[in-house]
Amino acid sequence: MNIDPLPFWVSLRLGTWVTLVLVLVCFPLAWLFSQAKGRWTVWVESIASLPLVLSPTVLGFYLLLALSPRAPIGRFFESAFHVRLAFSFAGIVIGGCISSLPFMLTALKTGMRGVPGNLIEASYSLGKGRLETAFRVVVPNMKTGLIAGIVTTFAHSIGEFGVILMIGGSVPGLTKVVSIAVYERAESLDFSGANAYALILVVASYIGIFFLNSLQRYESRR
Amino acid sequence: MKLRMLACLFALAAAVALAAQERVLVAAAANISAVKEPLGAAFAKQYPMYEAEFSFGASGALVTQIKSGAPFQVFMSADRGFAQALVDAGQTTGPAKIYAVGKLIFFTTRSLDLGKGLAVLKDASVLQWANCNPETAPYGRAAKEALTKAGLYDEVKAKLVTAQSVSQALQFALTSADAGFVNKSAIYSKDIQQYDKEGVFWFEVDPTLYAPIEQAFVVIKSTQASKGGTAFAAFLLSNEAQAVFAAYGYGKP
Numbered sequence: 001m002n003i004d005p006l007p008f009w010v011s012l013r014l015g016t017w018v019t020l021v022l023v024l025v026c027f028p029l030a031w032l033f034s035q036a037k038g039r040w041t042v043w044v045e046s047i048a049s050l051p052l053v054l055s056p057t058v059l060g061f062y063l064l065l066a067l068s069p070r071a072p073i074g075r076f077f078e079s080a081f082h083v084r085l086a087f088s089f090a091g092i093v094i095g096g097c098i099s100s101l102p103f104m105l106t107a108l109k110t111g112m113r114g115v116p117g118n119l120i121e122a123s124y125s126l127g128k129g130r131l132e133t134a135f136r137v138v139v140p141n142m143k144t145g146l147i148a149g150i151v152t153t154f155a156h157s158i159g160e161f162g163v164i165l166m167i168g169g170s171v172p173g174l175t176k177v178v179s180i181a182v183y184e185r186a187e188s189l190d191f192s193g194a195n196a197y198a199l200i201l202v203v204a205s206y207i208g209i210f211f212l213n214s215l216q217r218y219e220s221r222r
Numbered sequence: 223m224k225l226r227m228l229a230c231l232f233a234l235a236a237a238v239a240l241a242a243q244e245r246v247l248v249a250a251a252a253n254i255s256a257v258k259e260p261l262g263a264a265f266a267k268q269y270p271m272y273e274a275e276f277s278f279g280a281s282g283a284l285v286t287q288i289k290s291g292a293p294f295q296v297f298m299s300a301d302r303g304f305a306q307a308l309v310d311a312g313q314t315t316g317p318a319k320i321y322a323v324g325k326l327i328f329f330t331t332r333s334l335d336l337g338k339g340l341a342v343l344k345d346a347s348v349l350q351w352a353n354c355n356p357e358t359a360p361y362g363r364a365a366k367e368a369l370t371k372a373g374l375y376d377e378v379k380a381k382l383v384t385a386q387s388v389s390q391a392l393q394f395a396l397t398s399a400d401a402g403f404v405n406k407s408a409i410y411s412k413d414i415q416q417y418d419k420e421g422v423f424w425f426e427v428d429p430t431l432y433a434p435i436e437q438a439f440v441v442i443k444s445t446q447a448s449k450g451g452t453a454f455a456a457f458l459l460s461n462e463a464q465a466v467f468a469a470y471g472y473g474k475p
Contacts, residue, residue: 068397084349086398087383169352169383169394176384187283187386188357 003196006173007181011158013089014177018096018157019150022104025097026149030108031134052102056162063095063167087169092177095163100156104149111145112138144219151212155205243273246450247293249284250276251300251437252354252387253324253361253405257470264462269453280387282358288313288442295451298439298458300324300388300405301360305438314440315451321458323473324435325406326364326427329392331417332400336425340369343378343401351378352394352402354385360435361388365403368431403427407470436475 029048033041051059067085068074077083085091115138123133139146161179168175170184178197185194246265254261255278265274277294279287281304288294288308298321299305305318334342343351354362362385369375385391388405395402396414406426409418417423439458441451457463468474 064393064397070397074398084398087350087394165386169350169385169399170355171383183386184355184357187280187286187355189282189286189289 003193004172004181007176007178007197008200010089010173010175011177011179014092014096014160015154015157017093018100019104019154021093021097022100022153023146023150026101026104026108030105030112031138033105034109034112035130048105049102051099056099056160057166059095059099060163060166063091063098063163067091067094067167086167087171087175089174092160092164092168092175095167096157096160099160099163100153103152103156107145107149107152108142109145111142111148114145115141144216147215148212151208155208159201159205244271244448244450246272246274246295246448246454248274248276248296248298248454249288249292249294250278250298251281251284252278252359252389253300253407253437254278254298255389256405256407256411257466260466260469261463264466265454265457268457268460268462272450272453274454278387278389280355280358280362281360282355283387293444294442295444295448296439296441296454296458298437299360300435300437301363302436302438304360305440308440308442313443315443316441318438318440319455319459320436320438320475321463322437322467322475324361324364324437325429325471325473326361326368326403326432326435327406327409327424328401328427329395329404329409329417329424330401331396331423334401336421339425340372340374340427343369343374343381348378348381348400350381350383350394350399352383352385352391352399354388354391354403358386359388360437361403361405362391364432364435365427367433368427371431407472410470434473437472 033045064086065071066073069078069084069086074085077085083090085094119137119141120133123137128136159179160177161183164175164177164180165183168177168180170176170180178201182194182197182201185191185197250258254276258276262274262276265272277284281299281301284297284299285304285307288297289311297305297308299318302318302320308314309318328336328340330336332347334345334347336342338345342348353365356363356366366375369378383394383399385394385402389408391402392404392408395404408414409424439455441455444451464474
């Protein structure tokens with residue numbers, strides 16, 4: 001039984017990229033949703049939560065079509081940047097971001113709701129703008145939410161499977177992530193190989209969740 | 223109200239009529255999905271009391287499922303080896319029998335110069351080519367073998383995207399990959415009729431470059447007594463089934 005470390009490396013890189021991109025994308029989104037009171041927010045929020053309930057194969061299917069060089073998005077990237085998104089690392093990062101978006105967004109929204117309203121009001125009444133209030137008042141007061149978002153998003157993208165199965169193409173070092181390695185080993189009856197990958201994944205996930213739970217306990221005791 | 227009652231009764235009657243037909247669960251290699259309909263129809267005609275229901279996957283993947291107790295009655299492999307694996311495990315009622323010989327083709331939807339043969343994969347215009355996992359899919363193994371024998375594999379493997387079954391390889395070739403290795407029977411499908419021109423969108427890979435894809439089937443031992451599996455096995459070797467395979471480009475066993 002030989003364990004190739006490459007899939008772990010790809011998964012780690014995927015998790016890091018997805019988490020980074022989603023922090024940047026979800027922060028303004030969560031801020032917007034927590035501030036906006038219009039009826040339209042329900043519509044938009046529901047779209048943002050869709051990946052939570054949709055089958056990853058549904059996402060994967062539409063991504064496969066969208067990233068293809070025949071489709072407008074794929075064609076644009078290929079002609080403008082000479083980048084092919086399908087079966088590429090960038091492609092699985094896009095897929096991972098869409099499927100993990102609700103995890104980050106929910107965590108950040110919950111975190112923001114936990115920030116006392118009077119703190120925000122105080123900041124406004126002291127003449128601080130929206131941006132300054134967001135960064136100097138809200139962010140420092142929602143650390144748990146932020147960390148929860150980072151940990152769940154990272155853990156979820158490490159375990160990403162369905163989307164990558166459909167748009168990844170199992171390219172070693174690029175799109176062959178741990179979950180795909182487990183699947184391929186199991187399919188070829190190499191159960192001990194599958195077990196080795198899977199076990200490492202279980203232990204790593206447990207450590208992540210354990211860390212998250214400890215942090216939440218610690219925060220609630222304070 | 224009356225109408226609704228009638229509709230319910232009708233649905234019930236239909237369900238009863240359907241239930242009267244015994245289902246034969248067939249685990250079939252992905253390349254068989256191309257002949258699923260004509261094969262199922264021919265079987266239904268020959269054995270009206272049975273109805274074949276297919277589940278598709280890479281042969282190796284299906285063996286894993288069957289070994290883990292998946293309730294299939296017949297396994298149609300894409301090679302002899304995976305069928306034999308079940309015979310060796312004592313999970314079949316008899317030996318593996320060959321029902322067809324598969325043919326491997328090179329398939330593209332782009333305008334590639336197919337006159338170059340397999341070496342076209344070296345072209346700069348080919349960014350990605352698809353093949354199915356050689357570990358679990360016999361067609362993938364054949365393609366890898368052919369490219370290795372032609373002395374091309376090491377040169378083009380950086381552009382390889384791996385599919386989990388031969389139908390996913392076709393799906394990749396139809397969407398994003400520039401070319402792919404698939405089963406010849408696929409081009410008979412109505413869905414890709416616009417690509418059926420030989421020499422333009424596909425060519426047969428030289429059969430001397432790979433070991434023949436001798437597709438074998440086995441009847442799985444099951445706890446329930448069922449004659450459906452035996453009937454389907456007899457059907458696969460009958461003239462009617464063989465005519466279907468021949469019409470879809472398979473070679474004779």
